[in-house]
Amino acid sequence: MELKKITENTYYIPGPTNLGLFVEDKKVILIDSGNDEWVGRKIFRLLEEREWELSKIINTHSNADHIGGNAYLQKKTNCDILATALESVFIDEPSLEPFLLWGASPFKALRNKFLQAQPSRVTHIIGEEGIISGTPLQAFPLEGHFIQMIGVKTPDEVLFLADSLFSTETISKYGLTVKSDIEKSLNTYSLLEKLSARLFIPSHTAPTKDISDLIRVNRENVEQINRKILYYCSEPVSRERLIQLLINDYQITLSSVQFVLTHITVSAHLSYLYDKQLIKPKFEEGKMLWTGNDKIDL
Numbered sequence: 001m002e003l004k005k006i007t008e009n010t011y012y013i014p015g016p017t018n019l020g021l022f023v024e025d026k027k028v029i030l031i032d033s034g035n036d037e038w039v040g041r042k043i044f045r046l047l048e049e050r051e052w053e054l055s056k057i058i059n060t061h062s063n064a065d066h067i068g069g070n071a072y073l074q075k076k077t078n079c080d081i082l083a084t085a086l087e088s089v090f091i092d093e094p095s096l097e098p099f100l101l102w103g104a105s106p107f108k109a110l111r112n113k114f115l116q117a118q119p120s121r122v123t124h125i126i127g128e129e130g131i132i133s134g135t136p137l138q139a140f141p142l143e144g145h146f147i148q149m150i151g152v153k154t155p156d157e158v159l160f161l162a163d164s165l166f167s168t169e170t171i172s173k174y175g176l177t178v179k180s181d182i183e184k185s186l187n188t189y190s191l192l193e194k195l196s197a198r199l200f201i202p203s204h205t206a207p208t209k210d211i212s213d214l215i216r217v218n219r220e221n222v223e224q225i226n227r228k229i230l231y232y233c234s235e236p237v238s239r240e241r242l243i244q245l246l247i248n249d250y251q252i253t254l255s256s257v258q259f260v261l262t263h264i265t266v267s268a269h270l271s272y273l274y275d276k277q278l279i280k281p282k283f284e285e286g287k288m289l290w291t292g293n294d295k296i297d298l
């Protein structure tokens with residue numbers, strides 16, 4: 001685990017989930033805590049070596065790969081944990097994440113560390129926008145991926161983007177990236193276009209000074225999936241069948257975890273297209289089928 005200095009007070013730790021540190025007078029505010037207890041232990045040791053004290057963790061959102069180190073770090077340091085109201089519910093009760101993804105009590109294959117972290121205790125609920133109380137950091141609403149995700153900007157102009165933007169490589173590998181709300185994702189891209197920073201740090205790809213290409217690629221991906229679904233809805237089609245068609249299009253290797261992640265994203269697109277009055281459900285022979293208004297070409 002390597003600590004990279006960006007500015008006077010801001011650092012980041014590259015990894016499967018990039019983590020941020022804002023350090024003032026040897027007191028550390030950590031932005032997200034990584035995949036699991038192992039990452040938590042590594043962070044703890046890294047701070048100990050420098051005689052830094054962990055005062056707060058700000059979680060951008062509650063997905064297991066962003067809060068996995070919380071429980072260990074809070075047990076060792078009694079640090080505060082800050083999150084938005086809706087995300088805090090999932091941090092306090094991480095079993096809700098696989099529950100939400102499956103839509104009922106999840107079967108065992110979904111109750112693993114990729115979807116369900118150890119519980120930790122959120123000590124402060126924070127707003128989605130503006131100065132994060134008790135810190136010099138600023139929050140930005142980046143909804144669309146999970147329920148109430150935020151970005152965090154340090155006073156020295158480093159902006160941590162959470163999972164609002166995925167890399168071109170991730171998009172070409174998986175085709176679909178997790179979305180819970182398409183309208184909000186598109187609004188987030190528009191907001192991101194207006195934000196400035198010295199450096200942007202997405203959680204799952206390399207830091208960059210310019211996010212315009214990433215925004216374009218992510219927006220095009222959302223639009224492409226909308227078009228594909230509209231095309232498939234030329235004939236009445238079930239959600240399960242749509243998932244199958246997209247899984248085949250993007251050559252995604254299916255597993256229980258991959259299924260629920262694809263399922264939530266396809267569901268988000270269906271809600272979006274329904275609200276735009278482009279598709280509607282009909283009920284036939286015990287099936288819920290989605291159908292579009294017109295014949296659409298890809």
Ligand SMILES: [Zn+2]
Nearest residue numbers: 063065163203
């Ligand atoms: Zn993530």
